[in-house]
Amino acid sequence: MNRFLAFLRKEFLHIFRDPRTLVILFGIPIAQLLLFGYVLTNEVRNVKIAVVDQSKDYLSIRLTERLLSSGFFQLAAIPSSQSEYEGLFRSSKVKEIVVFEPDFAKNLIKEGKAGIQVIADASEPNAAQLVVNYTTAIANDFTRNEFVKDQKQPGINIKVRMLFNENMRDAYNFIPGLIAVILMLISAMMTAITITREKETGTMEILLASPLKPIQIILGKVVPYMILSIVNALVVLLLGYFVFHVPIIGSLALLLGEILLFIFLALSLGILISTFVNNQVTALAMSGFVLMLPSILLSGFIFPVKNMPVPLQIISNLIPPRWFIEINRTVMLKGGGLAEIWPNTLILLGMSALFIFISIRKFKIRLQ
Amino acid sequence: MISSEPVITVKNMVKKFGDFVANDNLNFEVYKGEIFGFIGANGAGKTTAIRILCGLSTPTSGEMKVAGFDIYRQTEKIKRNIGYMSQKFSLYEDLTINENIRFYGGIYGMKIADRKARTAEMLERLDLSAYGNRKIGDLPLGWKQKLAFSIAILHNPKIVFLDEPTGGVDPITRRQFWNLIYEAVEKGITVFVTTHYMDEAEYCDRVSIMADGRIVALDTPEKLKKRYDAANMDEVFLKIAR
Numbered sequence A: 001m002n003r004f005l006a007f008l009r010k011e012f013l014h015i016f017r018d019p020r021t022l023v024i025l026f027g028i029p030i031a032q033l034l035l036f037g038y039v040l041t042n043e044v045r046n047v048k049i050a051v052v053d054q055s056k057d058y059l060s061i062r063l064t065e066r067l068l069s070s071g072f073f074q075l076a077a078i079p080s081s082q083s084e085y086e087g088l089f090r091s092s093k094v095k096e097i098v099v100f101e102p103d104f105a106k107n108l109i110k111e112g113k114a115g116i117q118v119i120a121d122a123s124e125p126n127a128a129q130l131v132v133n134y135t136t137a138i139a140n141d142f143t144r145n146e147f148v149k150d151q152k153q154p155g156i157n158i159k160v161r162m163l164f165n166e167n168m169r170d171a172y173n174f175i176p177g178l179i180a181v182i183l184m185l186i187s188a189m190m191t192a193i194t195i196t197r198e199k200e201t202g203t204m205e206i207l208l209a210s211p212l213k214p215i216q217i218i219l220g221k222v223v224p225y226m227i228l229s230i231v232n233a234l235v236v237l238l239l240g241y242f243v244f245h246v247p248i249i250g251s252l253a254l255l256l257g258e259i260l261l262f263i264f265l266a267l268s269l270g271i272l273i274s275t276f277v278n279n280q281v282t283a284l285a286m287s288g289f290v291l292m293l294p295s296i297l298l299s300g301f302i303f304p305v306k307n308m309p310v311p312l313q314i315i316s317n318l319i320p321p322r323w324f325i326e327i328n329r330t331v332m333l334k335g336g337g338l339a340e341i342w343p344n345t346l347i348l349l350g351m352s353a354l355f356i357f358i359s360i361r362k363f364k365i366r367l368q
Numbered sequence B: 001m002i003s004s005e006p007v008i009t010v011k012n013m014v015k016k017f018g019d020f021v022a023n024d025n026l027n028f029e030v031y032k033g034e035i036f037g038f039i040g041a042n043g044a045g046k047t048t049a050i051r052i053l054c055g056l057s058t059p060t061s062g063e064m065k066v067a068g069f070d071i072y073r074q075t076e077k078i079k080r081n082i083g084y085m086s087q088k089f090s091l092y093e094d095l096t097i098n099e100n101i102r103f104y105g106g107i108y109g110m111k112i113a114d115r116k117a118r119t120a121e122m123l124e125r126l127d128l129s130a131y132g133n134r135k136i137g138d139l140p141l142g143w144k145q146k147l148a149f150s151i152a153i154l155h156n157p158k159i160v161f162l163d164e165p166t167g168g169v170d171p172i173t174r175r176q177f178w179n180l181i182y183e184a185v186e187k188g189i190t191v192f193v194t195t196h197y198m199d200e201a202e203y204c205d206r207v208s209i210m211a212d213g214r215i216v217a218l219d220t221p222e223k224l225k226k227r228y229d230a231a232n233m234d235e236v237f238l239k240i241a242r
Helices: A002-017 A019-039 A058-068 A082-090 A104-111 A125-151 A171-201 A203-209 A214-242 A252-276 A280-297 A310-316 A320-334 A338-367 B046-053 B075-080 B097-107 B112-125 B141-152 B171-186 B198-203 B221-227 B233-241
Strands: A047-053 A073-077 A096-100 A116-120 B006-017 B020-031 B035-040 B061-066 B082-085 B159-163 B190-195 B206-211 B214-219
Touching: A002 A019, A002 A214, A002 B097, A019 A171, A019 A214, A047 A058, A058 A073, A058 A096, A058 A104, A058 A125, A082 A096, A096 A125, A116 A125, A171 A203, A171 A214, A171 A252, A171 A280, A171 A320, A203 A214, A203 B082, A214 A252, A252 A280, A252 A320, A252 A338, A320 A338, B006 B046, B006 B190, B020 B046, B020 B190, B020 B214, B035 B046, B035 B198, B046 B061, B046 B159, B046 B190, B075 B082, B082 B141, B097 B112, B097 B141, B141 B159, B141 B171, B171 B190, B171 B198, B190 B198, B198 B233, B206 B221, B206 B233, B214 B221, B214 B233, B221 B233
Parallel strands: A047 A073, A047 A096, B035 B190, B035 B206, B082 B159, B159 B190
Antiparallel strands: A096 A116, B006 B020, B006 B061, B206 B214
16 A cells, blocks of 8 residues: 555656646646636627617617617617628628618508618628527517517417526536546546656556556556546536536536546546557547547537537447536436436446456557 | 575576567576676567566566566566666656655655665765755766666665666766676675676676577676687677677
């Protein structure tokens, strides 16, 4: 046991002495949280728009007020002629222009319909789509509530509820995903790098020739990163809960258990990578391209798996975070329990067992 | 003092990598307290043999005992009783001298008081007492090699295996390094060393010359020189290799 403690002590010295390791361990998770929390947001908030009111009647003015008081939009310009539109978009002063036709109220009351032209800056297609959708929704809502109800016109009144995320907050999406990505980064990548470093410098030979058992060496390399992974996962969960208000509706114990399972999986993946490569640069490249990119792009973290082309959907099944992110969403947001997530749990367990099995085989071959 | 008591016995050691035979039926004994040299060109099979004896690799066949323990069944006990220094420099560059010593003392299960006493003695011997808190990475190569050797024998092993320990070191440091080896022998440690420097072969009590995975000659340097009518080990080696 003392031998093992001596080993752990050395590992922590390596970690706290190397600025690059510290940046990866603590800087990247924080940077990712801030990035996803405040920069890469899909939410519509204070979008700059221009309003051209050719009617200036009581209904057009009220709808304009409704748009501007929604919190989604902010009036940035009132162009006086059509020739100004392009300049406004080109200089990015506005993202959308709302044009009311002349006699807006009159047309609406007399003919039951009136036109609004919505022009959006589609150089950012996703953002444009969102902004237009929000505008349309507010306009429809306005006509229904303010106007149509007096007319007794037939119409389908659609009432939408966005279950599990009523306010369509982005954080509900990225916190469960970010936990997976960060754990991949710390557990898998750092483990792969730290073990390969030992091989590259030749100290692995010395360790193997010492009375330490191979399992003690591997555990000694892995345990510090396991502890740091747990700390990081807890920090993301806490920040998610207190700063971004992402709830944990399901069992916290279950969630933590699943997180531990995923850490175990990521660590075994890191060990597996280290049995294949012999220098740190390759380990870094392998982890970066083989782990990080698919973890972000193919796991359903950013792009829904169901929207991917079929070949990519099949590949995504091989990516551990895909199953883990699903677990996180189910437990945290939907309050699901083991009854819903046991298949995912089994898949993660199976993957871990497979990784460990291959690692042991590879290790034995190396000794021969 | 060299006794006739063997601390390493090797009978019919064979190691194959696929079709390639790295060690072809080696037989030798190493006696307690001697400096036993393994000489040969690169690729002659020296490192393969030393790795098998240290438990880093398993032989294809043969019977071997190290420090009285069987190489197949008692690897753990062997590892407790040996020290090993590999071709690659093997201390942690980002840790200080003291931290490295503490680590190696720790994994060999040394008692703290014992470790501290031996550390002080060792740093004193190497004139490094004032540098305990220097990072290994900041030291010149010669110092590092001497430190690596001193740390490899810190836990007072029965046998120390040195795999080309003086590669890339200048002649003066090499001489100093061999003084450290002699001091270790005086303390009763048996030294098993591989090298391709022929002048170092002269420093050994007995040398075994390897070529193509086989031992082609094994004796004291004096007898080898006499047998091959050579002025030095370099000539012996050239005559055998031819």
